[in-house]
Structures are given as structure tokens and as C-alpha cells.
Amino acid sequence: MLDVETYNIFKDSVKEFAKREVSGIASKMDREDYFPMDVFKKMGKAGFLGTTIPEKYGGSGMDYESQAIIEEELGYYSPSLALSFGAHSNLCLDNLYRNGSEEIRKNYVPKLASGEWLGSLCLTEPSSGSDALAMKTHAEKKGDHYVLSGSKTYITNAPYADLFLVYARTGQSYTAFVVLSDDMGFSRGKKFDKMGMRGSPTGEIFFDEIKLGEDRIIGKFGDAKNIILSGLNSERVILSFIFTGISRRSLEIALDYAINRKQFGLPISDFELIQEKLAVMYTKLQTSRLLCEKSLKTLEKDKMDALSAASAIYYAAECSEYISREAIQILGGLGYIREGEVERFLRDAILGQIGAGTTEIRKKLISQGLVKRYKEKGNIED
Structure with missing residues (x-):
């Protein structure tokens, strides 16, 4: 620190x-x-x-x-x-x-x-999303090299990336490999046209018997399960701060509008219904940031703490969607058109409940972590 x-x-x-x-x-x-x-x-x-x-x-x-x-x-x-x-x-x-x-x-x-x-991480596949460890992409050892085959989808940065950190099944275990965009057998599929997070390129990639040497293995052969799990926890904590950024910006746009917009001869910030919205939006922003910051400190000490990581992105993502939605309501017609900017934040916020593990998966991780902690310690203190 x-x-x-x-x-x-x-x-x-x-x-x-x-x-x-x-x-x-x-x-x-x-x-x-x-x-x-x-x-x-x-x-x-x-x-x-x-x-x-x-x-x-x-x-x-x-x-x-x-x-x-x-x-x-x-x-x-x-x-x-x-x-x-x-x-x-x-x-x-x-x-x-x-x-x-x-x-x-x-x-x-x-x-x-x-x-x-530009770098990219490749985990999700057409048939395995929440059940990421059910991946079909695989690598087999043949002589002094490994042959990688399979595909990945919904991969951020894939359309333009130069290097890919790829997870593959190797027998009954998992191994992480470095794959380069100029490797023989590598190809890109389509770039997806998304409702939100537009400008962050997302696509699919294919591996057609790519030959990789021992020097392309990340960590040890067959020992990538913990790399996957610790990587997901790190991802959830760090990406949660995107959603505190969305929340902060959406609240500021709504607040500026409420102060300057007059109806019935008064700024709408004087109306109790608007005041209630602003109060709840602010409180959700601050509590989500505190939870994210707490999880950040936990991450520095323990990258395998799924309870902390899942709770951070779960709450921050939900709050960003709520706050950007309320900002649209405060702006009214201006919020609904692109000129108002907050409609973009709402569309972007929605990814927060899908990417890095869905909200449903996060709730599962949180509940499992709570049960484990209580059994071990007899309380829920961390």
C-alpha cells in the first residue's frame, strides 16, 4: 500500500x-x-x-x-x-x-x-458461461509441444487484441496458455453489436490445432484452476469500480439538472419526491463504494476470497443500474434521448449484472461463503 x-x-x-x-x-x-x-x-x-x-x-x-x-x-x-x-x-x-x-x-x-x-483473457465458451469449468477448448501434448483446439466467445478486446491468455482443458485438469494473434491456426470470428459498453470491442475467437511450446504455459501444466478462480475474484473487485464511476456521474448529472430545472416556479430539487430520489441515489453510491474499497483491501491479502469479491460487484452493479435509471426519471424527456447522456450509462450499467459472473452466480458465491465462514468461525466477521 x-x-x-x-x-x-x-x-x-x-x-x-x-x-x-x-x-x-x-x-x-x-x-x-x-x-x-x-x-x-x-x-x-x-x-x-x-x-x-x-x-x-x-x-x-x-x-x-x-x-x-x-x-x-x-x-x-x-x-x-x-x-x-x-x-x-x-x-x-x-x-x-x-x-x-x-x-x-x-x-x-x-x-x-x-x-x-492489446491483451485479452479468454474463458467463456459457446456452451459454458456460468459453468466456466465445463469448457471444451482443450490442449493435448504431442511430442515437445501442445496442440490447442476450440473456441471462446463474448471475449472483451478479442477483435483487436495481440495476446490472449487462454484457459483450456488438459485431460481432467486445466492449463493456461499464451496465444498470439499471429499464431498459425488462430482466427477471429465476428465482432458483436451490443446494447451497451459500445466501443469496448467484444468478439469470438477460434483455435485450430495451434502448436504451443512449454514456454507458452502460464504457471504449471494442469494447475490453472486456482489461476481461474483467483483471476475471477480480482476481476470482480477491480471492475466493480467501473460501476461506482457510472453511479457518481449519473448522480451528478441528475443533481445538476434538479438544481437548474424549474417547474411551477421552483427548482425541482425543492420537491420532496426529487429530494427522496437524490438521497437514496447518494446513499447507494457511498455504500457501494465503501463495500468496493473494503473488498479491494481483502483482495490485496487474499485473492481466493470469493465472498468479498462477489459482494462488491453484486452491489455496485445493482446500484449503478438503479442510480442511472433514477437519473433518467429526474431528467424526464432529456434523460430518454442521447443528448442527456444518462441513457448510455443505464445501458452500460446492465452489463454489470452479466459480466464477470451473473448476479445469480454472485449470490450463490456470497451465500456459500457465508455458510463456510460461519461454520469455521461461528460468526460472520471477517
């Missing part, structure tokens, strides 16, 4: 970057489903992409809290760019560094940290 002043300075620099580089293109990203590769590369030059990576490998040598700061400040203007950042920086790059060999770190981590390469 860094000192408070360092985090404050870092947060100010991210805020300034997001306002300068992201605020003006957020609507274009949504309308045109446009991914701003130039801005992404600027993030690399600014040191934002490799915040959890040591300077030795081209990173900033910071921590998960710095990643969370970036997610919220990007999410404030463009949740879709925040999503692509998270998929690259947390799901792929951080995972690769934490579990990869020294050779993998030297060969691939600097290119991802600098923004030269």
Missing part, C-alpha cells in the same frame, strides 16, 4: 487525463462502436496500463488500488473504455505477470504495459 498523498496525486493525474482524452470521445465511442486505440496507447505512455507491474518489466510498480482509481475515473466518462482497460490491465496483464515464468514476463509483459500490444 502506498501513502495517501501518493494516491491523491495519482488520482488527480487520472482525472485530468480522463477529462482531457476521454470525455470528448465517449459519445462517439457509443454511437459508432469505436475503440480509441490512440487513447489506449496514451494510457500506456502515461503508465496507467501496468500499474500493478514492477518497473523492471515496464510497469508503474503500484497496486490494485491504483487500478481501481483508473477504473472509476474512466467509468465516470466512458464505462466501455474502462471495461477494455480492465480486461487488458487486470484480467490479462496482471494475471500474466503474477503467474507467468520469467521468460513470459520478459517477452510479453513490457509490450502489454506500454500499450504496444
Whole structure:
């Protein structure tokens, strides 16, 4: 953990970057489903992409809290760019560094940290989503290499990524591999046209007997189950801050409108029904952020704590959908048209209850974690 002043300075620099580089293109990203590769590369030059990576490998040598700061400040203007950042920086790059060999770190981590390469993580398949471990993508050892076959779908950054962290079944176990976009047998499928998070490219990819050497294995052969589970927990905590960004921005838009919009000769912020909405929106924002920050501290100590991670994204996502929906109601007709901006935040917020494990899966993880904790400790204190 860094000192408070360092985090404050870092947060100010991210805020300034997001306002300068992201605020003006957020609507274009949504309308045109446009991914701003130039801005992404600027993030690399600014040191934002490799915040959890040591300077030795081209990173900033910071921590998960710095990643969370970036997610919220990007999410404030463009949740879709925040999503692509998270998929690259947390799901792929951080995972690769934490579990990869020294050779993998030297060969691939600097290119991802600098923004030269775009990274992607590949878990979901056409027949396995919530039941991710039922994957059919598989790798078999043949001589001195492994042959990877299968497909992945709904993969963030897939249409443009250069490097993929791919999970595959290897017999009765699982192994993580590095796959490059120029590997023989790799191909991309269609890019999906989504209702929200537009501008964050999502697609499908195929592996047709790709030959991979031992040097492409992340961690140990057949030992990727814990990498998958710890990666999902890290993803849930870090991505939850996208939704606090959505909530904060939606509340501010609604508050500004309520103060300046007059009906019956009074600002609508004077009306009790509007005051009730603003009060609930603010309280949900603050409680969701506190839960996310608590889970962030837990993540730094224990990446296998699914109870903490699932509760953070579960509540933050639900709150962002509620707050952006209420903001539309306060803005009325202006909220319903694209000029009002909050309709985009509502569409983006909906992904929060689907991606990184559905709301239903999160509730299951939370209840299972509570039962386990109570059996072990006799209480629910963590």
C-alpha cells in the first residue's frame, strides 16, 4: 500500500487525463462502436496500463488500488473504455505477470504495459458461461509441444487484441496458455453489436490445432484452476469500480439538472419526491463504494476470497443500474434521448449484472461463503 498523498496525486493525474482524452470521445465511442486505440496507447505512455507491474518489466510498480482509481475515473466518462482497460490491465496483464515464468514476463509483459500490444483473457465458451469449468477448448501434448483446439466467445478486446491468455482443458485438469494473434491456426470470428459498453470491442475467437511450446504455459501444466478462480475474484473487485464511476456521474448529472430545472416556479430539487430520489441515489453510491474499497483491501491479502469479491460487484452493479435509471426519471424527456447522456450509462450499467459472473452466480458465491465462514468461525466477521 502506498501513502495517501501518493494516491491523491495519482488520482488527480487520472482525472485530468480522463477529462482531457476521454470525455470528448465517449459519445462517439457509443454511437459508432469505436475503440480509441490512440487513447489506449496514451494510457500506456502515461503508465496507467501496468500499474500493478514492477518497473523492471515496464510497469508503474503500484497496486490494485491504483487500478481501481483508473477504473472509476474512466467509468465516470466512458464505462466501455474502462471495461477494455480492465480486461487488458487486470484480467490479462496482471494475471500474466503474477503467474507467468520469467521468460513470459520478459517477452510479453513490457509490450502489454506500454500499450504496444492489446491483451485479452479468454474463458467463456459457446456452451459454458456460468459453468466456466465445463469448457471444451482443450490442449493435448504431442511430442515437445501442445496442440490447442476450440473456441471462446463474448471475449472483451478479442477483435483487436495481440495476446490472449487462454484457459483450456488438459485431460481432467486445466492449463493456461499464451496465444498470439499471429499464431498459425488462430482466427477471429465476428465482432458483436451490443446494447451497451459500445466501443469496448467484444468478439469470438477460434483455435485450430495451434502448436504451443512449454514456454507458452502460464504457471504449471494442469494447475490453472486456482489461476481461474483467483483471476475471477480480482476481476470482480477491480471492475466493480467501473460501476461506482457510472453511479457518481449519473448522480451528478441528475443533481445538476434538479438544481437548474424549474417547474411551477421552483427548482425541482425543492420537491420532496426529487429530494427522496437524490438521497437514496447518494446513499447507494457511498455504500457501494465503501463495500468496493473494503473488498479491494481483502483482495490485496487474499485473492481466493470469493465472498468479498462477489459482494462488491453484486452491489455496485445493482446500484449503478438503479442510480442511472433514477437519473433518467429526474431528467424526464432529456434523460430518454442521447443528448442527456444518462441513457448510455443505464445501458452500460446492465452489463454489470452479466459480466464477470451473473448476479445469480454472485449470490450463490456470497451465500456459500457465508455458510463456510460461519461454520469455521461461528460468526460472520471477517
